[in-house]
Amino acid sequence: MEPLLQVRDLKVDFKLRTNTLHAVRGMSFEVREGETLCIVGESGCGKSMTSLALMDLLPRAATRSVGAMRFGEVDLTDRRAVRRVRGNEMAMIFQEPMTALNPAFPIGDQMTEAYIHHTGATGSAARARAVEMLTEVGIASPEKRLGQYPHQLSGGLRQRVMIAMALMTSPKLLIADEPTTALDVTIQAQILRLLRDLQHRLGIAIVFITHDLGLVSRIADRIVVMYAGARVEEGSAAEIFGSPRHPYTQALIDCIPQPGKSERGAPLGTIPGVVPSLVGDVRGCAFRSRCPVAQPVCADAVPLRAEGGHLWACIHGAKKDETERAPA
């Protein structure tokens, strides 16, 4: 079956005074209908830029180049086509629910305006739809909420409003850029449950962007691990957590404290070293300076290995290399 979203060789660059910052260096991935794809990586690895590039929302200073980018029948490199599907069949929610809503307008106005724009519905039909969606995301007395302003709602409620607003037009794809990062843990869990529940009931595909691998294990169907602007590994949740092939993925998993497994009082795992600068060209494997199993050949081009749907960009990890993979 044709994937719902298809991205091939996406690059996002920022021109600096003397050089170029390559924020995204050739990302490729696919999202199938109704599935949850998680894009995981450290801060600054380019995961947010990837999501903004999909929606044509990159900052003005950024330039985008892409091999192919399709959403169903729509070519996402065509800006006019993007404007038709954006906020319509393809919706997005953001990290900061405190600032993502406009403080000057009531919730109801903000929820209905795009719906009216896209569908041509009347004001009262749009309000009815907004009440329905607020109920859908578990907000009590929705009619009252429509007249309220963002500052009258808590962070968790605002994120629910954001989700309800994104669902107004029944999108096929929801891009969620760290939607729970700014919330406290109990609210985080509620929002995750809500997203999973909505997905099952409404059959929307979700691209979930996060730095939190622990969270990914609770919602992902498939996972893309990003490092320094590029995909280093991709696979089903079972493949990534069960048999991670890239040393970076392995290192990330080792950083998740696990009740019962991790030793009590032991220091939390960290990855030594720092993320490489994305300014200028990166040759070879970007992770090699922090990699426990790096070889001299890692300075050259990295092969992309595949085992069914499981992909990884590393010289290691093929079956015969199994012994080499053991952390040094």
Next chain:
Amino acid sequence: MPIYLAKRFGLAVLVAFCVSILAFALLRLQGNAAGALAGEGASAEDLAIIVETYGLDRPLIVQYASWLGDVLRGDFGTSYFFKSPVSDLIFDKIGNTVILAIMSLTIALAISIPLGVLAAVFSGSWIDRLCSLVSLLGQALPSFFLALCLVMLFAIKWRMLPASGADSWRHFILPAATLGYYITPPFMRLVRAGMIDALSNDYVRTARAKGLPAHRVILKHALRNALVPVVGLVTVQLGLLIGGSVVIESIFALDGLGYLAYQAIGYRDFPVLQAVVLLLSVVYVVLTLLSDIVNAWLDPRLRVS
């Protein structure tokens, strides 16, 4: 909301009260009020008559109370120089000044809001620089120079508009254009800065992500928030404009409050001066109250505090 307004209103009344004390003290603090009223070379008898007439020998608090009572009834006394009731003088002139102020402000906003929005949307480009140049010119040109240029072109050369007087709305166009253009730069800078700030906000990204057309994103979501500080500036500028612009009013022979105050200072005409000070202060207080109300409408977060 009602509590917010009640608080603001209470504060406004309090400020107006303080200002009335200051305006009253304006004359008394001279030390010898009778001497100030009588002018130089007054005899002792003259002074005694003045003390008698104005009740200057009574306790200050009594004098203030009776003065305030008169003022509240609209009686500001009689002008020494014009020999007519101060209230009549002011009533005659304030109309012209208010019309001029409101027209100037309208012109300033009509220029600065579109320019500021354009400059912010295209910030850093030649459009931004052009908009800034157009508005900066308003500040760089002395207003009397611009006034004379406009008179030369529109009144003398093309004979489209009258050069002086205040007989019809057409008389107000040239002075209002001059003043309006003159006060444009601060508005334009504020709109530009506010828009640049608003456009970089997350809620603008949300609005774009919702698929709203660019003009809705800019003119609804960003501009609404960028206008909050502009309201405050409108208040200040309108207050200044109603205070009168001596230069412009004299160039266009537009007999307004500014010109009256200027004359009153020259002639040591204290009742007129007192009335003008009090009136302008009250205008300021009322404008501030209005701007609080408008801001509460623009920014709902203010309504709770």
